[in-house]
Amino acid sequence: MNLPPLIQAFVLHFGEMGSRWGINRTVGQVYAVIFLANRPVCADDLVDAVGVARSNVAMALKELQSWELIRLKHVPGERRDYYGTLDDIWAIVRKLVEQRKRREIDPTLTVLRELLMQSPASEEERFAQERMQEMHGVIELLTGWYDDIERLETERLVQLLSLGSKIVKALEWKDKLFVAKGGRGKPKAPGDGTAERP
Amino acid sequence: MNLPPLIQAFVLHFGEMGSRWGINRTVGQVYAVIFLANRPVCADDLVDAVGVARSNVAMALKELQSWELIRLKHVPGERRDYYGTLDDIWAIVRKLVEQRKRREIDPTLTVLRELLMQSPASEEERFAQERMQEMHGVIELLTGWYDDIERLETERLVQLLSLGSKIVKALEWKDKLFVAKGGRGKPKAPGDGTAERP
DNA sequence: CTGTTACTTCAGAAAATTCTGAAAATCCAG
DNA sequence: CTGGATTTTCAGAATTTTCTGAAGTAACAG
Known part of the structure; x- marks a missing residue:
């Protein structure tokens, strides 16, 4: 490994974090190098x-392309393939969330929907299905929120995030109005996962 | 493995997803069993x-306790240790997010802060540090938002999530007012990670 | 064509992780 | 104390994942 100290420290950290993030060390390090580079990077550089x-x-590189986190960037007069990250840091965040949702949440949502279709054959299964219903409810609520928010322009998104819970003030002011109009979804419908466990 | 079909299907799925979620198959399956159970569960049951x-x-069990996702629940007149999940599904979601933040994000934030203290020794390092600054900016914004939101009562939280991007209507109405008052953080300060890459 | 450069594939080596069974430690009842 | 029940620990086995080097394929310049 042959990098300036500051860059090397970051790259090594990304390597160590790789396993926690569900990628391996090399993938983490390769991404870090491309992310920090001020120009497209080729396989030899890596x-x-x-x-x-x-x-x-x-x-x-194949793995990172499957995540759509890096892109081929042809350099004029070069035969080799060069890669760069998505241009904007917010595009990267959006892609990361999108992909992790796809890989870590969507499969479970599918399974939950399948299992919730079946009829329980015992009290044990009936209770289990109730728990699955609760889980399904929160996941639907969270992913529904995400689907909605994800469409916002970055500027609006940053504005929203900057407000944090101050936004609740708005909720308090407009409470009845909003609730009367009905938000997205039916938060108080039975079995939507918002119920307390007995 | 000896479980009713509906429960078994869910447990097997959790086992398969385990590796994507950063836990192993057994941990995933064990959690699934405890989650679906109607009553506290002991090691023999598992x-x-x-x-x-x-x-x-x-x-x-040790791993799940380190995540604080299960709790010891003593059963009267039983010597063995029994475990249950957190009671409320929202408590589980909160704990999951808290723990994943702690394990997957906080260490990187620490490293970023360290590296941003140092002086770049070359143009290459200067640019790399700029990228780290961008990354630091978005992470601060996102975790700051989380710290804020995480304190809300569940009822309010669900309300907020149900609204989704409808909340932006409120932003639009109150735009200048909120901006004048200043949200949490300084979204337009230089080097906060919101800048586009050149 | 032919030789060079670059990328891809893949079988097996290396490394890391997960799992087991046995032994040790702990805890409590009597 | 003593004995049984239960949990914990841990060295090595089994499994899974990662990594390498060699062979294969593709693209292109001359």
């Missing part, structure tokens, strides 16, 4: 920078 | 339910 086999770099 | 070695169940 072999040099992270010090692993070329084939391993190829795998990491 | 050995029976998921069909792995007792020591493996003990490890899984």
